[in-house]
Structures are given as structure tokens and as C-alpha cells.
Amino acid sequence: MSIDQSRLWRRLETLSRLTDRDRPWTRRSFTPRFLEGRAWLAAEFRAAGLETGIDAGGNLIGRLEGTEQGLAPILIGSHSDTVPSGGRYDGILGVLAALEVAQGLIENGERRRHPLEVVDFLAEEPSEFEGLSCIGSRAMSGALTPEHLALRRADGMSLEEGIAYVGGRPQDVAGSARAPGSIAAYLELHIEQGRVLESEAKPIGIVTDIVGIRRERITVTGRADHAGATPMPLRSDALVGAARLIEAAYQKAMATSGDAQPLVATFGKIDVSPNAANAVPGEVVMTLEVRSGNEAAVSAFGGALVREVQPELDALRLKVKAEPISNVAPVACATVIRTAIADASRACGLGTRDLPSGAGHDGVFVSRLGPIGMIFVPCRDGRSHAPEEAIEPEQVADGARTLAGAVKVLDERLD
Template sequence: MESCMDRIKRDIENIAIITATPQKGSTRFSYSDEDRRAREYLFKEMEKLNLEIKVDGAGNIRAKYAHGNESLPSVILGSHIDTVANGGKFDGVTGVISALELIRVIKEKKVQLKRPLELIVFAEEEGSNFGITMLGSKILTGKFSLKDLKNIKTYDGITGYDVMSNFGLDVDSIGRDVLKRNDVAAMIELHVEQGGILDLEDTPIGIVKSIAGMRTYKISLKGVSNHAGTTPMYLRKDPMAGASEIISYLEEAAKEHALPTTVGTVGKILCKPNMPNVISGEVNFYVDIRDVDPQGIEKVADALLNKTNEVAKKRGLTSSVELIGESDSVKLSSKIIEAIESSAIEENYKYKIMNSGAVHDSAMLTNFTDVGMIFVPSIGGLSHCPEERTNYEDIKLGCDLLIHAVIKLANE
């Protein structure tokens, strides 16, 4: 007979081969042909367990294990199966498959539960189609409306409404399917860490305490574009040199003038005219600042704005700073942290209470119910790339812990 670990491995590997980029990682955008094939695979597995399957207008799969007293709110388990371009096979899928395995085990062992369980496979978590992350869970929790869906577009100019309709979804029904507070008793998501702490510390389990908030700024510097050979250094107004000064300072500010948990990144930079022999006339770059403590974000943001003004003044550039995105940090439920921690102690699993630098679907549910997360290690801390790996032994431990914690929560 197949062991739990064999089944988990089989499911993850079977979904991994459904990719638009074979040999180059997992590329499985929501609402694509690959998404449809992965869903069909999951539906077959869910049907074997007699789950009641419903797909909402945004494409979130809601599969209910109708057990116990059906009038009681459910314990929700879930994650996502969509990916970034050329991503890894464990991000999201690990949580979905662990939840599926949990239901298999509970059925096989005939575990009695007071409450029903619901497995939710959230659509469009990665933001690969429209640049908006966690879209499925935002729609499910009423944070994104039908009107908003008609306004967002793919890079090819197709609206969110049309993309979802073309996938066969009843998009007009999204308002009706919004989650209600009384529908849910708790939510747990198992996910790969996507960072290197657990692997480095040789610890198979992370219990998440807080999820970092973030702020994204677009900084624009304008100077004078000119010939790279004929313009002496003292006559330049070079926004690229100014940008480099601000970017190096961001690293220093996040490292030395904020909190140990604060991180700051510039991952995107655009310059005009972008020629090797021309001094740039304009440079735009994006600053991503994150922390579980809002004070850390505040400190770096203030320092960055001051530095930008100072550099612009000194170099004769014009500058503008635009806040283009913001999300608050969230604290996860101490009740669920305790349920997971006490299970880890009972089972004698080595664990670490930690923060999440990445935002996840479960963060969208924190104002609805008690939310918890379990992390399993990402080898070498790699994620969102074809090299993303997690040991199946660790996923099995995470899944065991999930089972123990869910049994506790579903019997409350």
C-alpha cells in the first residue's frame, strides 16, 4: 500500500508535469490550459474522497468534507496551484496536496470530527495574469469587487472579467459567494518557507507568528541626457548616479537604521534612453520595503524620502516619490499557534516560531477567523524558480502536524 509520503509525492509530481515550460520549471497561470488540467487532476482525487466540490465565480475551488455537524462553521485548509513564470513545483501545491492527504487520512482512520472541513484551492495567488497577488482570496473575502474585475487587465489588455468568463466561470456570481464570518471556524495553510532560515537551522517545521506588511514606492529622478564622451563630469546632471546613491543607501537604512526584521529591495529599474553611450535623462526604480513591525517600514521609508530629496538637491535633479502599493502586517492567531505548537511538542518535532516575509492567501482571512500557518523548509532558501525544492520527508512531517492541529480545531 502507498504510504502518506508516496501519495503526497505522487500528487505533487503529477501536478508539476502540468507546465507550459517543460524542463524550465512550473508555469501554470490561473485560467490557462495548464490550470484546467491541474484542476481536472485535483477533481478526480477529490471525487475519490466524495468531497462536495463547488467552484466560485473567481475560480476558487471549494471542496467540502461534510462530516460532523454540518450546521457548524468549517475548518478551512487551503493554498494555491498557480505559479509565477518558470516557478517551482512546491510553492502553493504543497499546501493543497497536504490538505488533500489530511482528508484521506481522516477518512481512512475514521477520525470523528465535530466540524466539517473545507479545502480551498485559491485562484490567481501569484498575480501572474493581472499583477494583483492573492486575487482569488481577495474576491472570496469581499476585498475585490465585480467592478474592480472589469477594470483590471492582463498584459495583453484583456479584462479580469473576460479572462475568468472565458475560462467558463460565472463571474457575475462572485458577490453572492463571498465568505461569511459564520461559515468558518479557523483556517490553516501549510506552505513552503520560500526563505532559507529553516534549512539553515536544520529545522523541519516553522510555525508562523506574523506575516510581514509591505510598501512599494516608485521613485523617479530626472536630469539631463547628454553625450557620454563630451560632457565633463562637473557639468552633468546624471539621474543614474543619483539612483545608485539612493539604492545603496536603502541597503544601509534597512540593515542599520531600522529593525532586525526590516528588509528593503530595489528589483526593478528603468532608464531613458537606456543607451551605453548616453547619460540617462530619466531613471525610475521601485522600492519594496517589508517588515512584520510597521515601525521598521516607517523608519526606512522616512530615511529613503529624506535621502531622495538630499540627492536630488545635491545633483540638480528633479525627483518624485509615489506610493504605489501597501499592505499591513498581520498577526496570526495565538490559539492556532498553540494548537500547532502543542502538537509539535507531543510528536517531538523540532520547530521554530517565525515570521513570514511573503504574504499568503491565509493573510486575507485574518479579519474573518483565527488563522495559522505551518512552514516546511525550502532547500537553500530558493523559491519562485525551477530549482525550488523541499524534502518530501519534511512535507510529511508538516502534513502530520497539520492533521494533529486540525483534529484539535475541528473538535472544538
């Protein structure tokens, strides 16, 4: 397949360096820095020869028409936003490799039977809107609700306003969602975000499934008092109760580590009030995130956790409330796409390894529209969502060639 490795690497370096200066590698969705990256991407899409625009949900899409009328498009891409202080290659590898595949076809005077759409999905990473993720793919698949659009971040901006800020049309989101069966396939290239491929010296991972993710807001309420004047036996310290929940969640998740589908649980966001050195914490609001391929275990975890710790919280004179934020079921990658990836890798002389994705991806929502699949390439020491995230140019090229080959195979095999 025609892949310009130097151009692809140069683009990766250019986009990754569009980062907040004081905390690389950061390009958060719904910020001026994100718009700077989007403007650069759109210009690259147009220069490559793609018909380029932003849909109602704020997704940047470049389209290359196919040779046969009436065929649904093949979508390839990922996202360009990052988590704070991480994500130098997470997301942008998939977008820019997809662009390289499309541009290679154009430069060679080729077309596929199906239209090809290169997509930069909006806000795949958890956003400042109550941690909501995969906003663009939710919108495209009809899963972005009025309740989601009403969410607000700390500065008062609503998600509806945020989508308009990046060039989308939030008033048209519901009516412009794509229908089930409206795409022929979706394929994404991504770094593994783990150590399996690197440890086994396998250049290509074929993703079998994407885990389910549930997030809940857990509020522990006690009483704020003077830290010096309130004796220990008389305190209702909300942070102590929060600590009991955190420890219990850790132990509860650890107990599943030997299961066929282990579960992971994280309290990654905590707000303490009044958050003063001389005050007993009166309230703690935390976000619990649970992930597993076992959907039933994911759904039941938060409620079971609160019930198990409730006697300790009662003894501390604390109240606890758990509210769902989001719940995304696990999704299996389609056999037809996994087979296409395997065939393309073999044609490129690259070894493969089947493995699940422990991270969430836009494909979870795009799966409502048609079959999905993912290609993984190794990342150094498995580091991701961290400043140390790194990959090599040769690994990028291997992934891009496999992506191009899989698109060719799918184009030939799908109606």
C-alpha cells in the same frame, strides 16, 4: 493520522512538472500553463470525493461536509501558481497536503464536526497586474476593489478579464465575499523559505506572525539624450538617480538588521526608457517592496527614502514620484491554532520551533474571516523562489501528519 506519503509525493511531483518547458519551475497565474495545473487539481479533488468548484474570485475549492449542522468550515490549503523560474513546492505543498488530509478522512469513513474546505487560492504570488498578489484571498475576504479589477497587464488584459479567464465570476466578487466570522479557522502548510528549521534540525515550525508588505511605484524622470553627443555635466540621467535611491534603500534597511523587527527593502522590478545602448535614460519606473512586522516602519519607509535622497536628485536635475501600489498590514497567528499545531506535533513525536514568516501569504487576508495559523517544514538550504527549491518526502509527510492532527484538534476545540 492517515497520510499516504507515496500518493502525496507522487502528486507533488506530477503537479510541479506541469511547468513552462524553457524555465522550470514556472506556472504563472492567468496563463494556459496555470489552467493546465488547475484542471489536473480539480480532477484530483473530485476523484478524492470532494464537492469541487471555482468561486467568484477564481479560487478552486473542494468541500467535505461535516457531521454537525451550522458549524463554520475549517479551511486548509495554499496556492498553485509560482513566481518565474521558482516555486516547485512553494504553495502546492499546502494544497496537496490539504487534499491528502481530506482524502484520508473519506477513505477511512470519517468526518469532522466542521465542514472541511480544501482551497487553491488564485494568484498568491505577485501577478503581472501591477504586482498585485493574494488575488483570490483578497476576493474571498472582500478586499479586492474595483480599482484592483481595473488593473491591466502588459498585453492589455484587465484583472477582471483575468478572473473570468480562470473560471471566476468577477461581476459577483463584491457580493460573494465571505463575512467576518464565517470560517472556524484557516490552516496552511508551507515550506519555511529560510534556513532556521534546517539549521536547528527542527522538523516543524509554528508560525507566530506574517510580516506586513508594502509596494510602491517610484518613477524617476530626467531627459533622454544622445549618449555620445551629451557631455556628462549636462545630463539628466534618470538611471543614475534610480541607482542613488536603490543604494540608499539598501543602507536604510541594513541599519535595522539588529532591531527586534528588522525591515527588508527590495527594488526587484525596474523598467528603463528608452532602454537603448546609445541613449541617456530619460525615465526609470521601479517597484519598491518593503517588509517587516513593524507596520509603522513599513508605511513610512518609502516616503522617508525619497525625502532623504531628494537633494541628490535635485542636483542631478531629476524629478521623482512615489505612488502606493499595495499595502498589507502584519497579521498575528491565532493562539488557539498555534497550540493545536504544537499538540499535533507532539502527538506525532516531532519537535517544533516558533518563528515568524518573512514572506506574505493568503492567511493575511483570510484572517479577516477568522483565526489563521501556519505550519512550516524545512526546505533544502533555505532556498525558495529559485530553481533549487527542494524538500524531502519525509519532511512532506511530517508536515502533512501535523496538518491532519491540527485539524482534528481544532475540530474538537472550536465551536
